[in-house]
Amino acid sequence: MFSFDLLVNAVVAGILLGGFYAAVSLGISMSFGLLEVANIAHPVFVIAGAYAAYMMNTAVGLDPVLTGLLFTPVFYVLGVVVYRIYYASFERKGEQSLRGLVFFFGILFIIEVSLVLTYGVDYRLVEAPYIGRSLLIGPIGIALRLLVPFMVGLVLTLALHLFLGKTFYGRAIMGVSQDALALRLMGADPIKIKTIAFGLGIATTSLAGALLIIIAPVEPSMGREYIGRVFAITVLGGMGSIGGTFVAALILGVAESLTSTFSGPSWALAVSFGILLLALAIRPSGLFGR
């Protein structure tokens, strides 16, 4: 049954969801878009971030967003460690990406199964004053559990955009993706820059995970749904373009929300997969790409 109200609400919900999807995808936009490292384990780091938020929420009642921020340095260090191993084992030797992919798949597996062993397969959720409440603007209902992640996602996008455009390290990261030699000649160590970039990418998963568990309860295998979404967004948005990633995330969010509302929630995933294939078909330069 079609109604205009339903349509508008679905679009709004999709936009809000898109903001969250952007938060999840920004890390991949950096590690895959700029560094060309296909970290397929990225979504499972997000799930780990969600569990960190759950842990702090149940233990000391800490707000999930705060936990996300608190754990960001921890995840950054984790990212640095993972990249160091990856670089030493694969990239330095110039190995085919086959082994690097398998490595990340192994990481994905290890983290997911560890979460199952620690927390079991039941859904976990957090409690916060804004979860469960909605704003009403005319016919449009805005769930706060969607609005908060959208706002955080937007802020994160802006922050990263400014960082990459205005700071020394940020511009060095943009530079290393284009010309590592020139960077070396300027006195910056490309490997250190890449490590920082990858670490930052993983660092975002702490906050993204907190946002995830605000939106809905989590269980360990949820990361698998996000793999298609995250790469669809990154490719569609143009590899490495932060602004493009945000726009692409909104598009995907709206597409999924409309599908979910009018065809049923199970088809939403098929839509994001379809968008992934479409994005690959129009070539990995995407909408805003280099």
Next chain:
Amino acid sequence: MSSPLLDVQHVTKRFGGFHALTDVSLQVHDGERVGLIGPNGSGKTTLINCIAGVLRIDGGRIRFRGTDITTRPAHQRTRLGIARTFQIPKPFTSMTMLENLCIPLTYVRPRQVHGGDIAAAAMAILERIGLAGKAHVTVSSLTLIELRKLELARAMAARPLLLIADEAMAGLSSVEVDEILAILVRLNDEGITIIMIEHIMRAVMRFSSRIIVLDAGQTIADGTPEEILRHSAVEKAYLGT
């Protein structure tokens, strides 16, 4: 004038907003020795990649032996008779030298291999190029000159009519440059048309009967080595005066 072996007509290639090649036209005739020179970034390798089929062009046409090959994939162009070497050698890393040559021998007109024995034909090529002793060595332990010779040997194994050598002498000593040059001359004597991209001027000048100069994606000169030396635009491109 008989029709050219390779006919590149008004080729344009863009990467996003960057124009790598703009309206490039050139013809190469049977048996010629053509040198392709130009400053770094002028589009030489891009042009080669377009001719070889590794890149799709955005405008213009490419004809080989009268056939329009503009939309043909690279492997088909190789079968028609175009072979190229890579600026940075790209050997098949898990294979021996001999096995590297077996690939083009198996995939490019294998029925024309003399006697039908692919391994023997590969060995014969290695002997001609002076690498027979290392036939069963995996490529990971080869020196630069050996890798460059392997690139040439592999291209030879494709039995081409046109061979494009992309900086086949970069990084080699003076003696080694002469070795490669001798191989190319011998191949040309046997009837293979050669386009040589090089920065080593003495090699280009000695080798080429004709030189084409590329700068910023456009042809700026096309003539004999003497004419090119005197050409003011060429001087400007290289020295910026």
Next chain:
Amino acid sequence: MRRTLPVVIALSIVGGGMLLTGVVENRYFYFATYVILQYIVLSTAWNILGGYTGYVNFGTPAFFALGAYTSTFLMLFCEAPLLVSIPAGGLISGLLGLGIGYLTLRLKGVFFSIATLALTVVLQTLIINWEFVGGAKGISIIRPVAIPFFRNYVQFLFVVMLGLAVGSLAIARWIEHSWIGLGLAAIRDNEEAAECMGVPTLRLKLFAAVVSGGLMGMAGAPFPYHISLIEPLSAFNLDYAVNSLAMPMIGGTTTWVGPLVGAVLLGTAQQVATVTISSELNLLIVGVVLVGFVILAPDGIVGLLQRMLKRK
């Protein structure tokens, strides 16, 4: 004589399997060896695209489950016997390989891998919504009571899977030694150079994807009979993804022997382990071993042996 020897060996193995069923009665034995044989097929199939060609497929469960559901569909729709369902499952999964391949194999290998990773979840979602084959609840499958030449259906399934295992090893071996295998190895080592040396890279990659997917589908077709049930969680089990990848990587990816070694070793270890430790811990160990091998011994056990032999 050289040509016929492998055929003789292959037939002898299958024949030996049939004779075995006359001697051994222990059902658990057949159950356990079925799982190992299934993994031989899956690892060998994976390796044709992964090890030979260098394109990593993370979506083994999708191809496997598609074979299982094809055979379920045929059984429900027209009571097709297993020996018809197996090639049908292979055909459908082969087509899936062709489809995904056609859409993504023209791009860098990474994009193919990402697409296969997303594929499993999507396919699972679609199947869950398909009530005819049981949807999320699944359908229980009743094995035929009597089957000619065999004492029971479990033994029949064992010999069928033995035949598939031998068949897939034979196919992998043939591809490896043929001109196709040469081209695939060239693609794996340096795809751009291969294309410029006359190798029709797209066509060969699609061939490998179709054969690989098809074999996985054939391995999946008897699955509903094996566990007397068809439902999404077990058909799309992530075990298949990690094992079909870990077994060739541990055994060795460049020859047909590697996946066999990996499947037998790891498969047996897992069968032994499931009685002692939880399946999650089992998977965790596989994951750690996989990462260990890919970092330290990327050529697998076969590679290590080859290097040891060369030093002598």
